[in-house]
Amino acid sequence: MRLFLTICFVALTSVISLAQSTERRAKSAVYSASSEWQRVTLRPTSRLTTNSSGVSPSTATTSPVVQPVDRLEPTVASSSAPASPDFRPAFIGDFATSRNGWRSGNKGDYNYQVSMGRYNIRKLNVNTTQVAFSAVELPTDINLNRADIFTIKVDVLADSGQVPTGGLLFGVQDSLNYCAFTLNAKGEVSVSRVINGQATSDYLSGRYIVPGVAVEKNRDRLMIKRSGEILRFYINAQEIRTSPYSLKVFPGNGIGLMASGYWTSFQKLSVTLGP
Template sequence: MRFIVLIFLLAGYQSGFAQRKGAASSASSAWTRIRTAKPPAAPISPKADFSFTDTFRDNQNQWKSGDVGAYAYEVGGNSYQFRRRTNTMQPALSYIPLPTAISLNLAKTFVIQVDVFTDPGVVPDAGLLLGVKDSLNYTQFMLTSRREVIIKALINNTTYANYMPGQSIDMGGFIQSGHNRLRLEKREERLHFYINGKEVESSPYPFRPFSGDGIGFISSGVWTAFRNLSVIVTPNR
């Protein structure tokens, strides 16, 4: 009799366990179906900026280097240095293409900034190049040792009187010896040029498409160093 009762109890336990197991499996399956319904991916913000920076610790961006013509070019030590080797009237130019994700012509806004260094007591003959296609097509933002600034749009080696003709603009004490910061901003289809935080008198200029998308430097001084180059672009979406 005890044996029969034991068998009965064991059969009842297994039946109950099977029912509980089946219920747990069913709940698990239902939960699994809920979890596999993944939320949609978050959209990329249309206001996302693209940036390009160069600290000149090395020459990973492949700037002109070595002795080339009348100048020596050297990248390293957090600066890009130009040294004039001979007496020449020709300025030194060096430029590279910006990454393909960055288009100055298609940008809604952009900011370009660089620090320009010279020997203590020396006012620079140097500046920034942007929208570079080649050595005959670019826009120039250059300081002179006379404490003037020259803003020039060069198209096929020609300037035009009605747009950035390259006139010398006196900036007086706003151009310093030793160190100057150049900054260029595109806002509301206008180009604003700043030297050490002071907007150039002839600025802003209406924006016109550049010949290219390169960035670079110009110098005719004995020694010039460029540091902390940055380009920040907001796409026009």
């Protein structure tokens, strides 16, 4: 009887010990599952990649959430420079190369040459009555008829001791339709508008008159300024006596140069929009 009781006691003790061991393991599993680390939820991301040193990141990261926005239309900027509040489209005749398409070589009674920052026009036939004419189209972002404000200027040079004979062409469509601001050998000035080869009465019919300002030998600067519906004309920064003029529609949108002397050279040609 005593042996039976001893066997029962040992068996009961083993059962209780096994139950307690099972309970401890269960409690351990429950504790791990309920820890704060386990409750952190990460957003799924794309497959991990190696960093710049070739080592894969050891921890996952979440991708930033990008809010949708309206797509912006691209801004059309001028070819000469990036758009900005202070940007003024400009055409520069640097005369370093003939890239703008200026006339070159022997054409008719004149020789045309772009060289060393100058555009030289030399008369080949001293008895000619023809006038040298060279013009190019302005860029599309410079429209002389639409621009409310613009400035055109150029330096005109002649042989030593001579008044330059030539000047600016503007609003050029072709050799028969254009506007001109020119000097002659007497130091007189002409402002003209030519349509189909004939000077109109808009700007003194192309007649040469005394400008009322000093005209220099060898070099003079011609300048034209538009402000609204008014055109002003200057020689060496002085406004000529017949200026200003009421604006008339230009035949085209070209810029050019005209000369009739034995040798005439042009420098620093520019067309600029804005004040």
